[in-house]
Amino acid sequence: MSQDIEARLDRLFQAFRQWSIAWGVSRLPRDATVEFDDRIESALGLCEVRAGRIVLNAVLLRPENEGLLHETLCHEAAHLVVYLRYGSGVEEHGEEWRATLRRAGFRPRAVIPESEVGRGERSRRGRPGRIGASRGPGASGTVRPP
Numbered sequence: 001m002s003q004d005i006e007a008r009l010d011r012l013f014q015a016f017r018q019w020s021i022a023w024g025v026s027r028l029p030r031d032a033t034v035e036f037d038d039r040i041e042s043a044l045g046l047c048e049v050r051a052g053r054i055v056l057n058a059v060l061l062r063p064e065n066e067g068l069l070h071e072t073l074c075h076e077a078a079h080l081v082v083y084l085r086y087g088s089g090v091e092e093h094g095e096e097w098r099a100t101l102r103r104a105g106f107r108p109r110a111v112i113p114e115s116e117v118g119r120g121e122r123s124r125r126g127r128p129g130r131i132g133a134s135r136g137p138g139a140s141g142t143v144r145p146p
């Protein structure tokens with residue numbers, strides 16, 4: 001891994017720790033799993049709340065996408081926080097989720113326009129740069145309330 005990416009990941013997890021403290025779930029960065037995947041095409045990030053697992057699109061590791069990298073991790077981590085607090089009975093991008101994003105300093109938005117995503121040489125495929133939340137089945141107990 002290049003030092004450049006390492007430094008960006010350091011800043012990302014530093015930010016994640018700060019958001020988690022603001023959310024009152026300071027253990028979250030240790031309890032959640034964050035992975036990068038270069039095969040996901042249709043979303044910038046995914047979250048399996050029951051498994052406490054976040055998958056981020058590897059395109060976010062491009063230097064020009066660092067802002068989106070932070071926003072996407074915060075977006076997905078907020079799904080975990082809402083799940084811990086309220087369970088699965090609330091709206092996916094509802095008021096609870098929006099308040100969680102605001103508390104971390106972000107303007108909540110469920111969808112990021114594709115035009116904001118830097119993809120370098122790769123051809124654009126006309127897909128929206130949406131952030132998706134997957135609620136698929138997963139192992140339980142990975143993320144616990146503090």
Ligand SMILES: [Zn+2]
Binds near residue numbers: 079092093131
């Ligand atoms: Zn979402």
